[in-house]
Every structure is written in structure tokens, then in C-alpha cells.
Amino acid sequence: MGAAAVAAAAGALDRGQPAAAASRPHGRSGTMADLKHIVIVMQENRSYDHYFGTLGLPGSRGFGDKQVLTWQNGQTNYYDPNSRSEGYLLPYRADTTKYNAQNTSSRMWYFDEQDIPWHHALAKAYTVADHYFCALNTSTDPNRIMYWSGTNDPQGVLGGGPRINNDQNGEFLFKWKTYPEVLEEAGVTWQMYVDNNVDTGWMGDFEDNLLRDFAAYAPGTASADLASRGNIVVPYTTPPAGVANDSSDLDYVLREFISDCAAGTIPQVSYVTSPAAWSEHPNNAPSHGAMYCDRVIQAVHDNPELWDSTLIIINFDEPNGANRIGDGGFFDHVTPPIPEVGTAGERAPGLWPGYGGRIPLTMISPWTRGGWVVSEVFDHTSTIQLLEQWTTFLGKPAICPNISAWRRSISGDMLSAIDFTQFDNSYPTLPSRDSLNAAVTADASLPAVPQPAVGAQALPTQTTNGPLNLRPLPYQAHGVLVEDRATGSVTVNLSYSGGKAGKAVSLIGLADKYLPSLTGAEPLGLGQDGLPMTVNNQKASSYTWDATQTDGKYALSFYGPDHFVRSFAGQLVLPTEHDAKIPLATAELVKGKSGNGSVVFTLSATGTRTVRFELKANDFLGRDTVIEVDGGKKKTFTWPTEAGYYDVIITADTGTGWTQRYAGRVAQA
Numbered sequence: 001m002g003a004a005a006v007a008a009a010a011g012a013l014d015r016g017q018p019a020a021a022a023s024r025p026h027g028r029s030g031t032m033a034d035l036k037h038i039v040i041v042m043q044e045n046r047s048y049d050h051y052f053g054t055l056g057l058p059g060s061r062g063f064g065d066k067q068v069l070t071w072q073n074g075q076t077n078y079y080d081p082n083s084r085s086e087g088y089l090l091p092y093r094a095d096t097t098k099y100n101a102q103n104t105s106s107r108m109w110y111f112d113e114q115d116i117p118w119h120h121a122l123a124k125a126y127t128v129a130d131h132y133f134c135a136l137n138t139s140t141d142p143n144r145i146m147y148w149s150g151t152n153d154p155q156g157v158l159g160g161g162p163r164i165n166n167d168q169n170g171e172f173l174f175k176w177k178t179y180p181e182v183l184e185e186a187g188v189t190w191q192m193y194v195d196n197n198v199d200t201g202w203m204g205d206f207e208d209n210l211l212r213d214f215a216a217y218a219p220g221t222a223s224a225d226l227a228s229r230g231n232i233v234v235p236y237t238t239p240p241a242g243v244a245n246d247s248s249d250l251d252y253v254l255r256e257f258i259s260d261c262a263a264g265t266i267p268q269v270s271y272v273t274s275p276a277a278w279s280e281h282p283n284n285a286p287s288h289g290a291m292y293c294d295r296v297i298q299a300v301h302d303n304p305e306l307w308d309s310t311l312i313i314i315n316f317d318e319p320n321g322a323n324r325i326g327d328g329g330f331f332d333h334v335t336p337p338i339p340e341v342g343t344a345g346e347r348a349p350g351l352w353p354g355y356g357g358r359i360p361l362t363m364i365s366p367w368t369r370g371g372w373v374v375s376e377v378f379d380h381t382s383t384i385q386l387l388e389q390w391t392t393f394l395g396k397p398a399i400c401p402n403i404s405a406w407r408r409s410i411s412g413d414m415l416s417a418i419d420f421t422q423f424d425n426s427y428p429t430l431p432s433r434d435s436l437n438a439a440v441t442a443d444a445s446l447p448a449v450p451q452p453a454v455g456a457q458a459l460p461t462q463t464t465n466g467p468l469n470l471r472p473l474p475y476q477a478h479g480v481l482v483e484d485r486a487t488g489s490v491t492v493n494l495s496y497s498g499g500k501a502g503k504a505v506s507l508i509g510l511a512d513k514y515l516p517s518l519t520g521a522e523p524l525g526l527g528q529d530g531l532p533m534t535v536n537n538q539k540a541s542s543y544t545w546d547a548t549q550t551d552g553k554y555a556l557s558f559y560g561p562d563h564f565v566r567s568f569a570g571q572l573v574l575p576t577e578h579d580a581k582i583p584l585a586t587a588e589l590v591k592g593k594s595g596n597g598s599v600v601f602t603l604s605a606t607g608t609r610t611v612r613f614e615l616k617a618n619d620f621l622g623r624d625t626v627i628e629v630d631g632g633k634k635k636t637f638t639w640p641t642e643a644g645y646y647d648v649i650i651t652a653d654t655g656t657g658w659t660q661r662y663a664g665r666v667a668q669a
Contacts, residue, residue, distance in 0.1 A: 024423040025308050031420050032393045035367075036309035039270040040383060041296055042147060043289050044140065044208070044281035047319035047330035048130065048358040049091065051119055051286070054112040054462050059373035059470045059643070060123075061130040061334060063091070063110075064462035066619040066647060067563040067663050069335050071528045072513035077333045078459055080108055090457045091331055099449040102440045105282030105320070108331050109449065110460060118290035118431045119360070122314075125428035127368035127417050127471070129361040131561050133336045134318040135380040136348075137356035137525070141166045143317045144210040147380040148271075149178045150402035154348035158402070159215075162348035169207050172218035179384050179400050180230065180271075181216060186398035188391050189267035192231045193257040195275055197239050201284075202249055204236070206276040208317075229267075247288060247437050250295050253278065261299040261306055269387060272296055282320055285443075287436040294433055297364060301427060308425050311418070312364040313383060323357030324525030332358045335559055337377060337410050337506030338524055338532035345404025352525040354506070354532070355379050363417050369424035374417040374471040375562045375665075377410055377505075385413035409504035409536060416471050468643040472595060475499035475537065476667040477507070479558055479566035480586055481660065485575040488548035492556055492568060494533065495540040498667050504536035505560050509543060512555030512569065518543070533558070547572050555657075562665050563645060570658035573607070582607035583652035584634075589666045595644040597666030603627055603650075604634035612653040615639070619647035619663070641666050 028034045053062040069077040075088065082089035094101030094109035101115065113120040135146035142152045142163045153161020159175025183190045192211065197203035211217045211230045219233040227233040239245070243252050251258060253275060260266045280289030293314050301307045323329030338354035339346040347353040361378065381403045391398040452458075475498030482491045496505045509531035511518045521529040535541045545554045555569035573582050584604040591597045605611040608631040615625045620642040629635050639648055647663035 028308075028423065030423070032390060034309060034420060035311055035390060037266055037268055037270065037306060037311070038387065038390070039266070039272060039296065039300060039310060039312045041272045041274070041293055041312070041314045042144065043274065043293070043314065043316045044206075044279040044284075045318060045320040045330070046280055046286070046316050046360060047323065047332040048132075048334070048360050049332040050110050050319065050330040051116060051360050052123065052128065052130070053091065053110045053460060055120060055123055055128070056113065056462070056464050057124050057128065057371055057373060057469065058464040058466050059375070059468040060128060060464070061375065061563070062462040063460040064464065065333065065563070067559075067565050068333050069508065069559045070557070072510060073528070074513070077335065080331060085454050086457065089451070091460050092452050092457070093460065094449045096439065096443050098446065100443050100446040101449050102285040102287055102443040103283060104448065106449065107328060110331075111286065116286045116290070118287065118294065118436055121428060121430050122364070123362055124371045125369065126365075127363045127370070127372040127374060129363070129374050129376070129378055129417060131334070131358070131375050132315065132361035132378040132382070133358050134316070134356035137322050137324060137336070137352040137354065138164055138318070139166050139321050140208065140317050141169055141210060141213070143356065143380060144208060145174070145213060147317070147383065148180065148210055149176060149214070150381050150384050150400040151176065151345065151404070152348060154346060162350075163213070164348055164350045170212040172212065172215050174214045176402060178211060178214050178216065179387070179398075180211065181226070182398045182400055183269060183387070183391070184225065184229070186391055186396045188269060188396050188398050190269040190271070191229050191267045192271045192273065193254070194231050194273040195253045196231060196234045196236055198236045199276065200245050201277040202245050202247065202275055203239060203253060204275050205273055206279055206281070208273050208279070247277070247291070250278070250291060250433075254292075254295055254299065257296065258299045261303050264303055264305060266306070280316070285440040287440050290431075291433045291436050294430065308366060310365065311368070313361070314364070315361045315383070316359040319357035319359055322352065322525075324352055329357055334358045335508055337561075338508065339406050339506070340532050340534060341522070343404075343406045346406055363414075365418070366423045366425040367418045367420050369426065371469055372417070372471055373469060376412040376416045376473055377561050378414055379407070379411045381407055382411045382414050385411065386415065389413050389415060406534065409502050409534070410506055416473060468645070470595070470643050472668040473562070473665070474667055475503060476589055477505050477535065477560050477564045477664055478587075478589055481568040483572060483584070485572055488552065488572060489544050489546050490554045490568070490572070491542050491544040492558065492566065493540055493542045494535045494558065494566075496535045496537050499537060502536065502538065504534050505564075507533045507535060507558045507560040507564070509533055510557045510559070515550055515553065515555055518556070563647070563663055564665070565647070565661055565663040567659070567661040570654070571656035578607055579609065580607040581605065581609045581611045581652070581654045583611045583613065583654060583658050585613075585650055585660055587662055591667050591669035593669050595641075595668045597641050597644050597669070599639040599641065599646050599648070599662060599666065601637045601639060601650070602634055603629050603637065605629040605631050607631055614651050616649045616651075617647070618649050618661070620645045622646065622648055644668060
């Protein structure tokens with residue numbers, strides 16, 4: 001019997017809350033003041049596509065994404081270079097109903113809802129972030145150091161850095177301040193909850209409590225408060241008699257957290273770190289990790305006052321090592337933000353620059369109930385930024401001194417995922433822990449997961465039903481092309497508007513395979529060279545292509561978060577030629593209420609001949625349309641959006657390959 005069958009037979013656990021939203025409890029304000037506790041559970045080594053590529057939550061950017069980066073060789077980011085005869089390997093399902101996928105791992109595997117039912121049920125009940133990236137394109141320790149301090153000291157100026165791998169774990173080397181110390185100084189209570197038994201798989205901390213890397217927590221010199229809250233100088237112990245070393249010991253492993261929740265004494269900020277067997281690290285079962293996270297959630301839920309005032313964040317440290325194409329790590333198709341050369345506080349020697357792969361993030365609270373998707377860019381420093389915002393609101397600002405200015409401009413503070421004016425403390429039906437454990441046991445007896453046969457590979461699909469259930473965002477990226485026939489150049493003007501002052505978006509530029517690389521492009525571990533560009537909301541950026549070197553031809557593409565794509569291709573007409581078809585297109589993004597904005601295209605024929613434009617809906621709303629524009633004239637056309645999203649390809653009958661693509665999201669008014 002496979003995992004899905006076992007889960008179905010074992011039934012589900014419903015904690016007795018009604019399905020309808022409860023009214024806001026007496027004394028609640030409907031503001032951030034209602035948030036009293038934040039519990040953060042960081043698990044191990046899974047990517048977003050690996051867990052949620054097939055997530056049936058409308059708006060989740062999974063395998064249904066049509067705005068995926070396309071390389072210069074014409075293949076999309078779904079194609080992983082491989083020694084197979086096809087030359088690539090596509091993501092393929094690790095079907096737990098047929099194979100032993102819970103207890104092993106492989107880079108290009110993905111799970112669907114049958115395989116990890118608890119994760120999908122939780123995501124569809126609460127809020128997921130589909131643009132949450134690990135902080136660095138490397139392994140566990142550097143990412144957890146970013147999570148607990150905001151930096152890995154990339155230039156080696158803070159004391160002991162940079163940390164780029166898992167070497168020297170637990171040696172109390174680093175001299176810069178951790179965020180828990182910042183909380184302490186601000187008078188915000190916090191606690192590291194971690195099992196201090198000898199590491200056995202089911203117990204211990206899996207060396208994942210990276211406060212042990214910082215000198216402030218060193219035995220013999222750490223303050224008593226840091227030592228007790230960080231749980232890093234308490235001697236390892238052996239579990240008492242009667243405690244088995246297996247999956248039956250969950251309550252024992254989480255005993256302090258469960259006890260504090262029952263007593264209502266958990267601090268304002270709780271960090272929960274799991275032993276190896278509960279961590280979801282590859283070769284440790286996802287469903288065992290689900291059992292662990294479920295027990296954390298239940299401990300909070302069983303105290304009604306806590307349940308009504310707590311936000312639980314479940315994230316992952318990284319996607320199993322480096323996650324650029326061809327570099328190991330679980331596959332994910334969305335390109336992470338990358339800083340330009342010379343960006344202060346970024347690009348540690350020895351690492352691919354920028355963020356690492358996309359990872360799952362689920363936010364559980366009465367203010368995130370409802371199956372929402374938030375598509376703002378986040379990384380591990382976003383958890384710190386959320387705590388900064390919250391503690392400042394409470395009058396105890398705990399501001400991290402270590403996060404780079406570039407990273408603050410790119411990563412949000414996670415408040416866009418939360419609506420404090422809405423309150424729903426009902427609890428969803430989730431697979432029971434017994435069913436999850438039984439699924440892992442059943443899978444262990446099944447054969448290994450095979451790769452697809454040669455010639456039988458197919459892109460995975462994602463089925464979603466219903467309207468896009470998206471958290472609104474106040475900003476948008478844009479880009480238009482300007483042709484300069486006199487100088488023989490084309491310029492792409494890129495802009496980013498809305499949001500807080502200084503906010504920015506990271507874009508990746510690519511040149512067509514038939515043209516030379518973009519000036520300033522560099523090897524980014526993406527399979528091809530790319531040009532990282534940061535576009536902020538204070539000043540537009542641009543990129544100019546000298547088409548005199550390419551017989552007037554150009555073909556440029558720019559990719560960014562939240563489905564942003566701009567692609568422009570064509571061939572410049574000589575400045576002395578007028579009796580020709582010379583198309584021109586510009587676009588204006590028009591905000592609308594409830595996300596119902598639009599894109600207004602102005603299509604012009606700047607030569608003397610009529611130009612026939614075709615507008616094709618590549619995704620979202622819109623109807624294929626033909627517009628003819630007489631020479632010397634122009635017409636406007638309004639293109640609709642779906643919850644703000646649009647993707648339209650415009651071609652012209654010039655015979656020169658003139659094509660423009662506009663995809664992205666219009667901000668909500």
C-alpha cells in the first residue's frame with residue numbers, strides 16, 4: 001500500500017474548529033497589536049517546485065508558469081542539462097504510491113498532493129509565499145547564519161566571515177551580532193527550542209542551531225541569559241529510560257515548547273529547531289517533518305489565547321545545496337535575485353552571487369487563513385525585517401545592523417502576506433500524524449524511483465481551479481523599447497514604481513542566441529551568461545544595444561519576479577528609409593481597484609506603409625486581436641488583466657522578426 005492509500009485509510013485529524021471564520025475576539029484591535037507571538041520553524045533542504053510545483057492553489061507560481069526564463073538555446077529553465085541521450089532531464093514525479101520516495105531523494109524529483117498531503121493541505125488552508133528564496137546559493141550553515149544574523153560577512157570585515165559552506169560548524173568563531181542579541185537588547189523575549197540530547201537522528205539538533213557559530217554564545221564567556229535562551233551551552237544528555245529512539249518520541253523532543261505553550265509562557269519570538277529525522281533533510285521523510293510541524297502547530301492551537309495571537313512561520317533553510325542549473329540542489333525554475341558586481345555587502349568570494357533557490361514558506365495564523373498566495377520577493381532576512389516592523393510597532397525597535405542595503409531593497413518584510421483586519425481562527429482538516437507515519441513505513445518497502453524512459457519525458461503540469469487568490473502588492477515593474485534609427489541603437493528603459501522609498505527589483509537580461517552577449521553580462525550559473533540589473537523606484541534604469549554591430553538586429557529579454565518578462569526583437573530600418581513598414585509600440589500600465597488594472601498599448605506606423613499588428617494572449621486574460629495602422633498614424637488598444645496579471649505577444653508584418661512581449665502584474669490602486 002502506497003503513501004496516499006495509507007493516508008486515506010488512516011483518516012484525518014480535525015481539531016474541532018468550525019469551517020466558517022470566527023468573529024474577532026473581544027479586545028482585539030484588528031491591527032498588528034493583536035500579534036503577541038511569532039514562532040519560526042526552519043526545516044531542511046527542499047525547494048518550492050519540489051514540494052509545491054503542482055500545488056492546486058490558484059496564483060501559486062508552479063509548473064503552470066508560462067513566464068519561465070528561456071535560455072539563449074531556446075530551452076526554458078525547466079530543462080536541466082544532463083548526460084541522457086536527450087541532453088536534458090525534466091522534473092519528474094516521485095510517486096509515493098509506487099516508489100520509495102519518502103526516504104530517499106534526487107535533484108529533479110517533485111511531489112504532488114498525494115505524496116505530501118499534509119504540506120498541500122496546510123498551504124491551501126493558510127498563506128504561501130511563492131517568491132521566497134534562501135539567502136545564499138549554498139548549503140545549510142551559511143543560510144542559517146543569514147537567518148539568525150542578516151549576513152555571512154561576505155567581505156570578511158565583521159569578524160570571521162565569510163561563511164560559504166558547512167565547514168567549522170559550532171566553533172563560536174564569528175564576532176558580529178546575532179539578531180537574538182538585538183532582540184535581547186530591545187527587551188523582546190525570545191527562546192531557542194531545541195532538543196539537547198545526543199544526536200541520534202530522532203533527537204538532538206542536527207547541528208542546525210547555528211547560534212553555536214557565534215562567539216557571544218561560547219561556553220565560559222556567554223552571558224547566562226544568552227546561554228539559556230540560545231540553548232547552546234547546555235551539555236548534551238542521554239534520554240531517560242523508557243524514551244525510545246524512534247518516531248514515537250515527538251512529544252518528548254518538543255517537550256519544552258509543548259509545556260510552555262500549555263502554560264502560556266512562550267516568549268514573543270520562538271525559534272524551533274528539529275532533529276535530523278524530523279527535519280525533512282533528504283533521506284529523512286517529508287511526512288515525518290510534517291508530523292513535527294503539525295505537533296508545533298497543535299501545541300499553539302491547544303492554548304486558545306495563544307492560537308488567537310500567534311503567527312507560525314514554516315520555512316526551509318535551502319534547497320539541498322547550490323541550486324543553479326546543473327549545480328545540484330533540488331530543482332526550481334524561478335530565477336533568484338542577483339546583485340551587480342561591486343554591490344556592497346553581497347557577492348562573497350567562492351559563491352554564486354545573490355540569493356539561492358526558491359523554497360517553501362507557509363504562514364499560519366488567524367490573519368493568514370484562506371489559501372492565499374503572496375508574490376513579493378522574500379529571503380531569510382525577511383523574517384528579521386518582519387520582526388523589526390513588529391517590534392517597532394510595539395515600541396521596542398529591534399533593528400538588525402547587518403542586512404545589506406541592496407538586500408533590504410529587494411526583499412520585503414512579509415507584512416504583505418498578513419491582513420490584520422481579517423480574523424479566522426478555525427482549524428483546517430489535515431492528515432493525522434498516525435497516517436503520515438504509516439505512509440513513511442509503507443513507502444520504505446517500495447522500489448526505487450526510476451527516471452522516465454528515453455523519449456517519454458514530459459513537462460509536469462499544475463491544475464488550479466477558481467480565481468487567483470493573491471495578496472495585493474503596491475508596486476510594479478515595467479519596461480519599454482526605444483529605437484534610435486539615427487544612431488543605430490535600441491534602448492530598453494526599465495522602471496519599478498510603488499512601495500516604500502528605495503525598494504527595487506532584480507532583473508536578469510539575456511541576449512538572443514544569434515547575437516553577442518549583452519555588455520556587462522557574466523556567468524551566473526544559470527546555464528548561460530546573464531546581465532544582473534537592479535531597478536529601484538527612485539530612478540529608472542536602461543540598457544542600450546549597439547545594433548550597428550549586428551546589421552541592425554536586436555533581440556533582448558529581461559526576466560524578473562512575479563511573472564515579469566520583457567522581450568524585444570527586430571531589425572532597425574535605416575534612418576534614410578521612410579517608404580517602409582516601421583512599427584513602434586509603447587505600453588502604459590493602468591492601476592485598477594481589486595487588482596483589475598489594464599495595459600494600454602499605443603501602436604504606431606512611423607513609415608509611410610500600413611503595419612499589421614497581431615496581439616496574442618500568451619497567458620491570463622485577453623483575446624487575440626489584429627490591428628492595422630496606416631502609415632504615419634497610431635492607434636491605442638486596452639488589454640485586460642487577470643488579478644493584475646497580463647502576458648501578451650505583439651508581432652508586426654515587417655518580415656524582420658519584429659516581436660515584443662509584455663508580461664507581469666499591474667499594481668493594485
